Amino acid sequence: MEGIVPEEHQTGGSAGHADPLLRVANVSKVFGGQVTALRGMSLDLGEGDFVSLLGPSGCGKSTALRLIAGLTHPTSGQIRWRAGTEPDLGVVFQEPTLAPWSTVFGNVWLPLRLRGISKAAAKDQVEEVIASVGLAGFEGAYPRELSGGMKMRVSIARAMVTRPKLLLMDEPFAALDEITRFKLNNDVLALQQRLGCTVIFVTHSVFESVFLSSRIVVMAARPGRVVHDMPNDAPYPRDEGFRTSHDYVERCRAVSAALRDAMEHGAGHEEH
């Protein structure tokens, strides 16, 4: 239980990564010269970390993700990949965001296709990753023929097909029913453990963040910023047993308290 005690956020993120995969250094993003979406965010991502960004809407979680994805640039501060590492990431959006004119195979093939890999050359890799999200046999199906959960699995398969070092997930399961969400949480965790990639997972669910992550970054809104950076050291693999354990409940309680603190007194914790 020791590891879950909320600690004041410190510049530089939680300790320990001498050579982080990705370093977010004091990054701010201001839109239109007046709306501060994110202020002074610092975060070091180690290889294999599963980091949840947890906070109310408007806290800059999604902005942080877009900055890391390179879709927008920081107003100040820096985002640096480890020296000698090319930016290498996969993204899962809140919506499955599949191409409706393409089959499951075509959608998962897309990232490889954009790198010039032919259908024949990609076939094994694509089929393997489709099977790994439990959709073997659905390669020829069109998105409209799939349920919401299955579409999300295709979306995950597409993000994983390039074997990215970093996987960004932007509230991917928010629109799904709870049963499907639990199942997908289990599967994503198993997949991440197997492949050993680093994950940044944006969520507004305390339970999801505690179940999945090795570290929980609690954010506050107006302006968006990090208020707590909490390690979550419950041992992996985590399964249904963990979800119903006393330990899990206690951890959820601690994170909820941190989130409440962020929402009520967030302004008092401002540092930058």
Add this chain to the structure above:
Amino acid sequence: MAETALSAPAADAAPEIDLDELKRMRQRRNERIGAWALPVIVVALTLLGWDWIVRANEIPHYILPGPGRVAESLYEDWSILFSALMVTLKVTTMALFTAVVLGVGLAILFSLSKWIEMSLFPYAVILQVTPIVSIAPLIFIYVDSKLAGLLICAWIVAFFPILSNTTLGLNSADHNLRDLFRIYGATRWQTLRHLQIPSAMPYFLAGLKIAGGLSLIGAVVAEYVAGTGGVGSGLAFRILEASYRLNIPRMFAALLLIAVTGVLIFALMSLINHLALRKWHESAVSRER
């Protein structure tokens, strides 16, 4: 009472077809039959009514010919009408083809460069809003070849729906998918090929449906304006010519050919639309219930 009597054996029978289901099946069957039977019946009644009015009032054929007389004219004048139809059809298809090539090409150019779009779009709109009958005489002054003149007129009419729909379609790609393409470092060409063009397909095909009919209208209207006869003249000229000669049955026969051609073009475009989209687009996917 009736319900209880019916539900008891239904529970025993293996295939679960309840009353609702039965009603729906009956309704669906009736609709299927009605879909072709009703139009046929209505057309037949119209022809009979038409024929009766002409006979009962003893209307002379140079005012209003009966349907039999029109059919006769269609048969007797077939060689004249058919060659005229071929001319009109040629202008129509060439105009449509040119409209597709230039419309799609320009739309792609627009999507590649906002500057080009801002510069050229006003001209596309001006061409669209100016009635073709008012531009046509000028075109026939400056263009020597009659065929080329007709083609330009028909093209002007058919071009705009393709351009505007395709432009809209190319810009309507899902923005998250756009982000995804950016993250994977897709080139401009890859984004066009794998994202924008597929997104634009339903829009383009809707434009094509409109343009198909418009290119026929354009071809006919242009010929009215051109007004020259001779060997290579189309259906519109044959109608004009027949009206001068008070050959009303032939006018009807030519009109009938134009209408049938228009319907066939529309049916063909709808078929293309269906074949291209049936696998994935909501508009073309058949649904249960």
